[in-house]
Structure formats: structure tokens, C-alpha cells
Amino acid sequence: xxxxxxxxxxxxxxxxxxxxxxxxxxxxxxxxxxxxxxxxxxxxxxxxxxxxxxxxxxxxxxxxxxxxxxxxxxxxxxxxxxxxxxxxxxxxxxxxxxxxxxxxxxxxxxxx
Amino acid sequence: xxxxxxxxxxxxxxxxxxxxxxxxxxxxxxxxxxxxxxxxxxxxxxxxxxxxxxxxxxxxxxxxxxxxxxxxxxxxxxxxxxxxxxxxxxxxxxxxxxxxxxxxxxxxxxxxxxx
Numbered sequence: 524x525x526x527x528x529x530x531x532x533x534x535x536x537x538x539x540x541x542x543x544x545x546x547x548x549x550x551x552x553x554x555x556x557x558x559x560x561x562x563x564x565x566x567x568x569x570x571x572x573x574x575x576x577x578x579x580x581x582x583x584x585x586x587x588x589x590x591x592x593x594x595x596x597x598x599x600x601x602x603x604x605x606x607x608x609x610x611x612x613x614x615x616x617x618x619x620x621x622x623x624x625x626x627x628x629x630x631x632x633x634x635x
Numbered sequence: 636x637x638x639x640x641x642x643x644x645x646x647x648x649x650x651x652x653x654x655x656x657x658x659x660x661x662x663x664x665x666x667x668x669x670x671x672x673x674x675x676x677x678x679x680x681x682x683x684x685x686x687x688x689x690x691x692x693x694x695x696x697x698x699x700x701x702x703x704x705x706x707x708x709x710x711x712x713x714x715x716x717x718x719x720x721x722x723x724x725x726x727x728x729x730x731x732x733x734x735x736x737x738x739x740x741x742x743x744x745x746x747x748x749x750x
Contacts, residue, residue: 529678558740563644565724565740566679581737613678622667622728624738626678 526550529614529627536601536608536634544599544630546614553619555597559583560611560629569612572597573619601632609634647747654712656744658725663706665727669738670699670710673722682710682723712746720748 527548536542546555554573558566568581572591586605591597597616601608611631615624648654660668666687671679685692685699685708692699698711712719722745726738 563742565742566726567740568737571737615678622738623669623681623684626671626680628678629676631676 527614527616527625527627529612529630531630532628534630534632536632538634539603541600541602542632544601544612544614544632546597546599546627548595548597548616548625548627550616550625551594552616552625553594554617554621555591556615556617556624557581557587557589557597557599558613558615560613566613569599608632643744644742645745645747647749648715649749650715650717652715654710654715654719654746656710656712656723656725656746658708658710658741660706660708660725660727662727662739663703667728668699668701668708669726669728670697671724671726672719673724673743675721679724715746715748717748717750720746722746 530545534542556571557569559569560566567583569583569587570578570581570589572578575591575594578589578591586602588600609632611629613629614627617624669684670682672682673679683694683697683699685701690701696713701708710723722743724740724743726740728738
């Protein structure tokens, strides 16, 4: 079964704690992306990576960090510097240079 | 700057009717457009896409129309079914210098199908 998975589905965090969201794909895609979605809003790009060991900031990278040590994995860390981290986080992947992005099921992060 | 927007946040249609969801974009350099469907609590799913060298593309029960003159695209769903109830996003991309694969999303239109 090919696809993109995110874990956990729901995540709760206390203020001041860092938390890491997992994203894995077995589609052999080169590029991976992290988006944030707030209620009633569209998707905003946090970070993206077009190749292993390289990544670029998106539109709202402040308070987030990523790594891309393996082609199939692109974890996102939400740091304590992120002022309003409660949101729905979506990971996506695509072939390099391809437009269509395939999305994972999302992780809903709630800060208590 | 760039922006992609949908005209209406909510669209309510009767089951069996046709639905038309609209989207306006501001970047005339955009060369690719895509529609996604997102059901509650899930990730977006691809519906249909279109390149700027086309003005119409059809899929199963869906049609996308692109009007580059007024920078507008629409998604038409024929014989709307209850399972079509979801939020629909348009997104655009343009392959300018250094820009590869980045999509810019609109805010979404919620489609409600009444039985």
C-alpha cells in the first residue's frame, strides 16, 4: 500500500514544550511539504524540502523546524517559540518538479 | 502579491443539481491550477487539475474551466451527491525562477448538499 502517513492523529501539548510531528511516505517522492490549516482557512506553507538534506522556509516558518535526513521522512518540530501552535497540520509529498501534491491524513495539535 | 481566493465561503445545493464553485487568482504568470476536496478531519484529496494552455478539462462528473482573461477558474460538479459535501480548495502554481512545486491555496468553499 503506497501512501503518506502522519502520526499521531491527535496531539496535546503543554505550553512551553516542543513537540515533533511525524510524516512518512513510501511513494518514492522527492519533495515533501508541511502546511498549517486553521479553522475556516486555507493551507499555509510552513517548510518544504525538494531533496534529502535540504529544505526551505515557507510563508510561516517562524517557531517551526524540520529535518530531511531520509527521503521518506520529513518530521516537523513545533517549538515553544510558536505563539499560536493549535492547528491542523498537513504533510504532503510530490515528485520533484511535479505539481500535484499528495496529502497525509493530518495531525491535530492542541496546546493546553 | 499573489492570492488565490474563492468567491463564496459556503455553497448549498440540492442533491441531483449541478454545483459550480468559483476561484479567482491574481498572478497572471500562474501556469497550473488544481482542485482539492477536503472532508472533515481529513487531508485534501486531488480532484482535477488544468494547465494554462487549456481552458477546459473534464473528469468523472467534474469539469474545470479556466478563463485566463479574467483570471478565473471554476469547478463544476454534475448531479451533486451527498458524498460531495466537503470543503473545496483551488490552488495555483507558477514555475517562475526558483519556484518548483509550491502551491498557493485559496481559503476554500464549503459545499453542503441537501437531500
